[in-house]
Amino acid sequence: MKIIIITGPSGSGKTSLAKKLMIELEDCHIISTDDFYKTGKISNLLAKFIVSYFDRRISHNDKLLKRTINEILKNKKINYLYKYDFIRKKTEKIYKKKSFIKNLIIEGIFTLELLKFISKKDYLLIRLKIDKEICMKRIKKRDHIERGKSERSSIENFLKAWNIYKNKEKYFRINKKGKELIFKKEPDINTILKELSNKTQ
Numbered sequence: 322m323k324i325i326i327i328t329g330p331s332g333s334g335k336t337s338l339a340k341k342l343m344i345e346l347e348d349c350h351i352i353s354t355d356d357f358y359k360t361g362k363i364s365n366l367l368a369k370f371i372v373s374y375f376d377r378r379i380s381h382n383d384k385l386l387k388r389t390i391n392e393i394l395k396n397k398k399i400n401y402l403y404k405y406d407f408i409r410k411k412t413e414k415i416y417k418k419k420s421f422i423k424n425l426i427i428e429g430i431f432t433l434e435l436l437k438f439i440s441k442k443d444y445l446l447i448r449l450k451i452d453k454e455i456c457m458k459r460i461k462k463r464d465h466i467e468r469g470k471s472e473r474s475s476i477e478n479f480l481k482a483w484n485i486y487k488n489k490e491k492y493f494r495i496n497k498k499g500k501e502l503i504f505k506k507e508p509d510i511n512t513i514l515k516e517l518s519n520k521t522q
Contacts, residue, residue, distance in 0.1 A: 322397060323517055324442055326435065327428035329449030330486040331376075331479060332456030332463070335428040338449070338508050345514060346424040350393065354429025356403040357386040360412050368410075376482040381431050387438055390427070394442070397422045407468045424517075430486055433493040440496045445516060448503045453483060 325342065327335045336353065343349045358364070358375065359382050368374040385403070393399050398420040404413045427435065436446070457479050464475040495501050502508075502516060 322394065322422065323424045324439060324444040325424065325426045325513075325517070326432045326439075326444055326446045327426065327449065328430070328432045328446065328490075329451065330456055331430060331482050332459040333449035333451040334459070334508070335430075335449060338447070339426045339428040341510055342424075342426060342513065345510060346426075346517075348421045348423040349426060350399065350419050350422045350424070351426045351428065352386070352389065352393075354381065354386060354427070354431040356405045356412065357382045357389075357431075358405050358410075358412070360405075360410060365410060373478065373481040373485055376430065376478075376485045378431065378434060381434075383431075383434065386431075387435075390425075390435070390438075393422055393425055430482075433489065436493055436495060436499070441498065443498050444500070445513075446495050446499055446501045447508065447513065448501065449508065450503060450505045451507075452505075456483070 323346075327338055329335050339351045339353075343351055358380055364380065367379070371377065371379070374380050389399070389403070398418070399422070400418050401414055401416050402419075404415055405411075406413065457476065460479045461472055461475045464470040464478075465472065470478070500516060502513060
């Protein structure tokens, strides 16, 4: 099974790239780390007192994410998926069967934390280092439509999230089994597919 990790700050195009790759790759499944936030009263309380709570690892359900990934890697199939609702702050478990998975794409701001977890696997890490202004413009549009945020709130949250991600990024490195592609502009699908093809040879 090919493992593709897509990382980058908010608004860098991780989800869009994952969807484009899914069209090109056979038997592909996407996991978004955005769907694995912690829920409940404690999480809601912490979100009120911790600045940029949802951009910090404390907000994330790492155990559930890793358990889901392990199941896919072991069985090459999954019978469910999780979907987090940013407005209601709740997670829904949707039963939907996906079999014969050959390509697993994991995208989101918490993917770097998975590098140690998958250190014994071959994987391709795609880093999106898109211009800050471009990312902010995308986030303003997305947050208004999907999360009901005002423009001011969206910009303030983005700037804090940007700094958190960029500081975190300094401390993660790929291992010997990993391969890395970096895109400072829109990622080239053909370059990615070529690299994935090389990994199977």
